[in-house]
Amino acid sequence: MSTVNQLLVSARSGNRRSLAKLLTAIESGQTPVIQQERGWILGVTGPPGVGKSTLIGRMIEYWVSRGETVAVLAVDPTSPMTGGAILADRLRMGDADSTDSVFVRSLATRNHPGGLMPCLGKMTEALSACGWTRVIIETVGSGQSEIRVVAFADRVLLIDGPDRGDIVQAEKAGILELADVIAINKADLPNAQSAAAAVRKALDMGEGPGAQVHLVSAIEGTGVSELIADLESCELEPSRDMLRIRERLIASWDAALLSHSQIKSYLGKIGDGSLTVGEAIIDIGCSLKADGEKL
Numbered sequence: 001m002s003t004v005n006q007l008l009v010s011a012r013s014g015n016r017r018s019l020a021k022l023l024t025a026i027e028s029g030q031t032p033v034i035q036q037e038r039g040w041i042l043g044v045t046g047p048p049g050v051g052k053s054t055l056i057g058r059m060i061e062y063w064v065s066r067g068e069t070v071a072v073l074a075v076d077p078t079s080p081m082t083g084g085a086i087l088a089d090r091l092r093m094g095d096a097d098s099t100d101s102v103f104v105r106s107l108a109t110r111n112h113p114g115g116l117m118p119c120l121g122k123m124t125e126a127l128s129a130c131g132w133t134r135v136i137i138e139t140v141g142s143g144q145s146e147i148r149v150v151a152f153a154d155r156v157l158l159i160d161g162p163d164r165g166d167i168v169q170a171e172k173a174g175i176l177e178l179a180d181v182i183a184i185n186k187a188d189l190p191n192a193q194s195a196a197a198a199v200r201k202a203l204d205m206g207e208g209p210g211a212q213v214h215l216v217s218a219i220e221g222t223g224v225s226e227l228i229a230d231l232e233s234c235e236l237e238p239s240r241d242m243l244r245i246r247e248r249l250i251a252s253w254d255a256a257l258l259s260h261s262q263i264k265s266y267l268g269k270i271g272d273g274s275l276t277v278g279e280a281i282i283d284i285g286c287s288l289k290a291d292g293e294k295l
């Protein structure tokens with residue numbers, strides 16, 4: 001058995017060190033053999049500082065108290081999981097069970113030309129295969145590459161705040177259409193109500209069925225259980241799913257293209273006119289096919 005598959009076996013038996021090593025191996029391009037259906041994978045995105053980590057911390061608390069196990073992949077975190085504070089409280093309380101039920105791992109996009117895909121997909125599969133019943137990908141949503149990250153999840157939660165500027169940013173980035181559920185966080189602050197109304201209005205003007213909009217306060221814990229109930233029951237919506245599949249395809253292609261061993265040579269040839277862009281695409285596509293495992 002290859003080392004990566006041995007790590008998978010050991011991680012499945014509950015060894016956290018092996019799990020961490022397994023994720024590192026996947027990040028460096030190794031692929032364990034996983035024969036299991038996809039688990040429950042949630043993408044969480046939203047502008048910087050809107051309360052994503054704090055709200056995820058609340059969700060972790062809710063799920064763990066109901067016997068779920070939660071793994072979080074935090075992509076390019078600018079601040080540590082505030083959820084960690086909640087977990088630290090539990091640790092102090094000596095509640096070993098709940099700390100066994102949570103796993104948090106940070107990932108940096110800078111290590112991956114063309115974005116984190118497709119290894120992120122394999123990581124979420126590995127986590128599900130190791131028995132984590134709730135797998136969350138957290139990413140700051142401020143542009144196209146972040147959309148691609150959450151597109152790997154099966155359901156997407158967009159978190160916004162009372163600041164109108166944040167909502168406009170999300171609209172521009174096209175995240176509103178991709179979200180199954182939208183939470184307006186910091187409902188304890190003024191303007192949250194009007195922010196929710198603005199989001200609902202923007203959704204009404206868009207095409208397709210709009211997402212559910214919830215007002216929540218991660219700090220006070222209000223609205224969180226309703227939000228989770230909605231996330232757990234939301235059906236796969238075909239047009240949103242198609243949007244996500246499209247983003248996954250583009251992201252996988254970008255990653256394969258930019259990590260291609262001959263990419264510099266192709267760029268040079270296009271530059272000096274010895275190859276057209278179309279010819280380069282066909283050539284690269286053929287070499288990927290010959291390479292088999294790349295995509």
Ligand SMILES: Nc1nc2c(ncn2[C@@H]2O[C@H](COP(=O)(O)OP(=O)(O)OP(=O)(O)O)[C@@H](O)[C@H]2O)c(=O)[nH]1
Pocket residue numbers: 046047048049050051052053054055077078079080082140185186187188189216217218219220
């Ligand atoms: N008033 C209020 N503040 C909140 C709420 N939720 C989070 N905050 C505060 O907002 C700040 C940012 O919270 P984070 O959870 O780190 O936000 P984030 O979206 O994960 O931030 P990044 O990962 O850096 O993008 C912290 O100071 C939190 O205490 C809330 O419901 N109400």
Ligand SMILES: [Mg+2]
Pocket residue numbers: 052053054077078079080081
């Ligand atoms: Mg955060």
